[in-house]
Amino acid sequence: MAKDPVRILVTGAAGQIGYALVPLIARGTMLGPDQPVILHLLDIPPAAESLNGVKMELIDAAFPLLRGVVATTNVVGACKDVNIAIMVGGFPRKEGMERKDVMSKNVSIYKEQASALDQYAAENVKILVVANPANTNALILKEFAPSIPEKNISCLTRLDHNRALGQVAERAGVSVSDVKNVIIWGNHSSTQYPDVNHAVITTQEGEKPVRAIIADNAWLDGDFITTVQQRGAAIIKARKLSSALSAASSACDHIRDWVLGTPKGTWVSMGVYSDGSYGVPSGLIYSYPVTCAGGEWTIFQGLSIDEFSRAKLDATAAELVEEKAMAYLCL
Numbered sequence: 097m098a099k100d101p102v103r104i105l106v107t108g109a110a111g112q113i114g115y116a117l118v119p120l121i122a123r124g125t126m127l128g129p130d131q132p133v134i135l136h137l138l139d140i141p142p143a144a145e146s147l148n149g150v151k152m153e154l155i156d157a158a159f160p161l162l163r164g165v166v167a168t169t170n171v172v173g174a175c176k177d178v179n180i181a182i183m184v185g186g187f188p189r190k191e192g193m194e195r196k197d198v199m200s201k202n203v204s205i206y207k208e209q210a211s212a213l214d215q216y217a218a219e220n221v222k223i224l225v226v227a228n229p230a231n232t233n234a235l236i237l238k239e240f241a242p243s244i245p246e247k248n249i250s251c252l253t254r255l256d257h258n259r260a261l262g263q264v265a266e267r268a269g270v271s272v273s274d275v276k277n278v279i280i281w282g283n284h285s286s287t288q289y290p291d292v293n294h295a296v297i298t299t300q301e302g303e304k305p306v307r308a309i310i311a312d313n314a315w316l317d318g319d320f321i322t323t324v325q326q327r328g329a330a331i332i333k334a335r336k337l338s339s340a341l342s343a344a345s346s347a348c349d350h351i352r353d354w355v356l357g358t359p360k361g362t363w364v365s366m367g368v369y370s371d372g373s374y375g376v377p378s379g380l381i382y383s384y385p386v387t388c389a390g391g392e393w394t395i396f397q398g399l400s401i402d403e404f405s406r407a408k409l410d411a412t413a414a415e416l417v418e419e420k421a422m423a424y425l426c427l
């Protein structure tokens with residue numbers, strides 16, 4: 097029997113990530129080739145005409161799974177009955193800025209849109225915050241949407257996770273699909289900790305630790321970490337615009353794994369509400385290794401954390417505590 101369509105909100109849909117993301121959703125990359133979708137596209141009035149152009153192109157592309165497009169500048173209309181919300185709307189940083197430098201512009205958007213989602217979204221809506229500072233925007237959204245369970249609110253660190261997979265695959269000379277179980281801990285910022293201590297590469301002789309295959313701890317504990325931490329800035333420097341196709345693709349990966357489940361023996365990184373796991377203060381949106389099944393994520397427990405990693409997990413948590421305080425000052 098044909099499935100009922102799922103309503104997916106994309107905010108900031110007239111922007112660069114929006115333009116890369118909506119065709120992926122309409123083509124079935126996010127929820128699979130048999131899942132019809134209705135897209136709700138939100139942007140602000142100055143972008144209304146451009147948003148309408150995106151709607152026209154979606155119709156012109158004749159996507160078989162696309163059952164409707166709502167393009168609006170009205171937050172309530174956009175949030176009505178949505179099952180999934182991908183929050184991209186906001187302002188990107190420019191060259192030379194840190195992601196938290198756009199905090200004062202962006203957190204107030206998340207407070208306002210939290211209320212609309214709280215009141216009008218479908219029960220059990222799943223929310224992914226992409227706009228920066230992503231973890232703190234998601235935390236503000238959580239705090240101002242009291243009826244939405246915290247397990248339904250997340251932020252995007254899958255792009256950092258995918259960047260880490262890409263760096264390891266290039267260095268090891270293997271296919272990226274043979275690398276798994278890297279971890280991004282903490283903030284989607286330059287304090288994030290890309291960790292390969294539990295990551296493995298599939299070889300003809302089975303799975304081997306990344307550290308054994310790459311055999312270069314100086315690189316893994318040095319340039320690898322800074323390359324992933326600084327990749328967003330490197331893209332801005334090169335393109336004069338922040339990452340868009342990789343962000344859109346990673347947002348699809350995030351939702352797909354959350355809704356459809358992670359493969360057996362694999363975890364992915366998601367920014368989720370911390371419960372104190374791995375000695376991280378509770379009450380932050382912190383990126384952890386998670387597995388997903390039945391539409392729910394679970395923090396993967398029991399990994400050993402060495403002294404080097406401990407300091408890095410704590411430093412990125414400390415930045416999130418500071419950002420939380422800064423966000424409340426902005427509101």
Ligand SMILES: NC(=O)c1ccc[n+]([C@@H]2O[C@H](COP(=O)([O-])OP(=O)(O)OC[C@H]3O[C@@H](n4cnc5c(N)ncnc54)[C@H](O)[C@@H]3O)[C@@H](O)[C@H]2O)c1
Nearest residue numbers: 108110111112113139185186187188226227228252255343
């Ligand atoms: N978490 C990540 O991995 C990641 C990756 C890339 C970019 N980002 C962030 O995503 C955000 C969007 O990036 P972009 O390159 O698409 O930017 P963009 O400027 O091209 O697009 C943003 C869109 O949001 C719209 N917008 C602004 N305020 C809004 C509001 N109140 N409601 C709805 N829409 C609103 C703008 O009009 C614009 O169309 C930025 O904050 C960027 O830093 C995050």
Ligand SMILES: O=C(O)C[C@H](O)C(=O)O
Nearest residue numbers: 189195228328329338339
């Ligand atoms: O770095 C940025 O400002 C954009 C985005 O967060 C990224 O990681 O590419």
